[in-house]
Amino acid sequence: MRIAGLVGAAGLGLGLAAPAGALGAMAQGGLSGYQGAWLAGGSGCAEVYSSDGKGISFKRPVDIFVPAFIVSGNRLKTPQASCRIKSVRQTGDRERFLLNCANAVAGNEVRVLMATQPDGSLRRYFNEQDTTGTQYQRCSR
Template sequence: MGVVGFVGAAALGLSLAASAGMSDALAAGGGLSAYQGAWVLEGRDCADVYASAGKGASFKTPVDIFAPAFIVSGKRLRTPMAICGIKSVRPTGDRQLLVLDCANAVAGQEVRVYMIPQSNGALRRYYNEQDPTGTGYQRCSR
């Protein structure tokens, strides 16, 4: 899979998944509390994607590489196909920009994701700053 395929897979995994003056450690660490846990596209059943793994969740095996889900643990975000380090979290308008350093078995790429925690405990992920609707995710576990 080339870089273009990787970016598409990472975006699919995320979508189906801090100010500029702050240090990356502070920006990535302090702005992530609302994102911690296992997430799945609203309307999907958590049990279809995740298996209980003691304190948290893990993807069921065999892993559905197209599952619209991701797990945030500390400064790491995992999709069914990629593992991403969260480099920073920065506010941009009413949303937050998460800058990710993602890698899978064949490639690495910086990925930018726009999200915002919702008052009901869900998340909305936006494809870009102009996306008016976004995609909702529900938390499966912390």
């Protein structure tokens, strides 16, 4: 299965070009509302995540199919992939993320469209035409 499919199933994807030194700062600035652990679906946070006092991680054994991800700094991690957030760009009421993702098999550039919601949740959209999106609840900051 391609990494884009794995990351998409776990809830991600988007883009912007800038000098390499500016990418980290741009991603950091647009990420403040996304920091933490996120979960969609019927699982509870305690079933998916554990905390070691320093931060949050996926419980072992990791359920590779759980729709969850963790944003920490300019990194985004799913149960199957680890991504560097290259850039974040505002597009209307949503933000496009351009991710550089890798798993045990391959690496790929992935685009994700998300928006934080007034109730503290976020929605991940499959494309610009998607008006519903998938809702994620924050498990931790």
